[in-house]
Amino acid sequence: MRDKLYSALSSFHFFFKKRYAKRLRVLAYHTVPDKMAFEKQVIYLKSQYNIISIEDLKSHFRENQPLPKNPLLITFDDGDITVLQKGLPVLKQHNLSSCLFIITGLINTSKDVWIKRIEAKEMKEGKTYLQAREVVKQFKEISNVERVGRMEEYLEVSKPQLTTQDLKEMIQSGMFIANHTHTHPMLDKCTPEEISEELTEAKKVFETLQFPGFDVFAYPNGNADEQTTEVLKKFNMELVFLFDHKINKKNMDPLNISRIMVDSDTEMTEFKAKVSGAHPFLFHLRK
Ligand SMILES: [Zn+2]
Known part of the structure; x- marks a missing residue:
C-alpha cells in the first residue's frame, strides 16, 4: 500500500517540481546509516536541483540576492556521528554544502x-x-x-558524539554548523527563562568554539510557538528552521523556514515523492 502510494506520487514529481521551481526546498535529515543509499539520493538531488549553502540563503535575505532555479538546502538535525562518518564523505566528494544543527551540550561528550x-x-x-x-x-x-x-x-x-575536531573538519568540508539548543528540550513546554537559559548555554559553546552559527537555529522536534519566537528574536536569530514537512512559499520569512522530513536510506520512489513536494502536498491535504 505504502509502496503503491509513493510510486503513484513519484509519477507526479515532475509536475510538482516544475510547479514549485522557484520555491526553496530544505531537506531535514537526522542520520546517515547507509553511505551508498545516501549517495544515490545525493546524485539524484544534484541532477535535479541547485544545492545552495547557508551563506547563499543569508545573502538572499540580506541583499535580496536571487536564489538559483530549483534551490535546495540539505540540513541534518542533532549531530549524529554517522553524519560525519558516512554523510560528510559523500557530500565532500560531490562538493556540496550543507548545514548541521548541533545540540551543544552533547559536543565532546559520550x-x-x-x-x-x-x-x-x-x-x-x-x-x-x-x-x-x-x-x-x-x-x-x-x-x-x-x-x-x-x-x-x-x-x-x-x-560517541562529535568533537571540536570533528566539527572543524566538517566546516572545512563545507558544512555549516548551526544551533539546535543546548539540551534539546521541547521549547513550547519551557518557560521563557528556560528558553533563554538554553540559548545562553548554546551561545557560550559557539563562542568558545569560535563558530559563527549560533544565530542559525532549528527548533527541537519542530516545536515552534509564539513565546519561543519572541525569545529567539531577543537573541537576534538570523535564520530559523521549522520541521513541518512543507516546501517554502515564494515569499519566505527568514524566521520561519519550512523543511521537508527525509531519511537518508529511503527508497528512491519515496524520496522523489517527498522532495518534489507531491508527498508534502498530500500529507497536509489529509490532515
Ligand atoms: Zn532534533
Missing part, C-alpha cells in the same frame, strides 16, 4: 540525547520500539521542569 535514554530503558524492560516511542511522546507533552525531573529514572546512555 552521552546520548534524552529521547534515546528513554527508548533504551523502556526497550530493555521489554517494550517494543513503537511502545518506547509512545513513552517518548508522553515526555514531549509534559512541562520541561517535570520532564527533567522524571529523567532521573533514566540512566545516561553511552554514545
Whole structure:
C-alpha cells in the first residue's frame, strides 16, 4: 500500500517540481546509516536541483540576492556521528554544502540525547520500539521542569558524539554548523527563562568554539510557538528552521523556514515523492 502510494506520487514529481521551481526546498535529515543509499539520493538531488549553502540563503535575505532555479538546502538535525562518518564523505566528494544543527551540550561528550535514554530503558524492560516511542511522546507533552525531573529514572546512555575536531573538519568540508539548543528540550513546554537559559548555554559553546552559527537555529522536534519566537528574536536569530514537512512559499520569512522530513536510506520512489513536494502536498491535504 505504502509502496503503491509513493510510486503513484513519484509519477507526479515532475509536475510538482516544475510547479514549485522557484520555491526553496530544505531537506531535514537526522542520520546517515547507509553511505551508498545516501549517495544515490545525493546524485539524484544534484541532477535535479541547485544545492545552495547557508551563506547563499543569508545573502538572499540580506541583499535580496536571487536564489538559483530549483534551490535546495540539505540540513541534518542533532549531530549524529554517522553524519560525519558516512554523510560528510559523500557530500565532500560531490562538493556540496550543507548545514548541521548541533545540540551543544552533547559536543565532546559520550552521552546520548534524552529521547534515546528513554527508548533504551523502556526497550530493555521489554517494550517494543513503537511502545518506547509512545513513552517518548508522553515526555514531549509534559512541562520541561517535570520532564527533567522524571529523567532521573533514566540512566545516561553511552554514545560517541562529535568533537571540536570533528566539527572543524566538517566546516572545512563545507558544512555549516548551526544551533539546535543546548539540551534539546521541547521549547513550547519551557518557560521563557528556560528558553533563554538554553540559548545562553548554546551561545557560550559557539563562542568558545569560535563558530559563527549560533544565530542559525532549528527548533527541537519542530516545536515552534509564539513565546519561543519572541525569545529567539531577543537573541537576534538570523535564520530559523521549522520541521513541518512543507516546501517554502515564494515569499519566505527568514524566521520561519519550512523543511521537508527525509531519511537518508529511503527508497528512491519515496524520496522523489517527498522532495518534489507531491508527498508534502498530500500529507497536509489529509490532515
Ligand atoms: Zn532534533
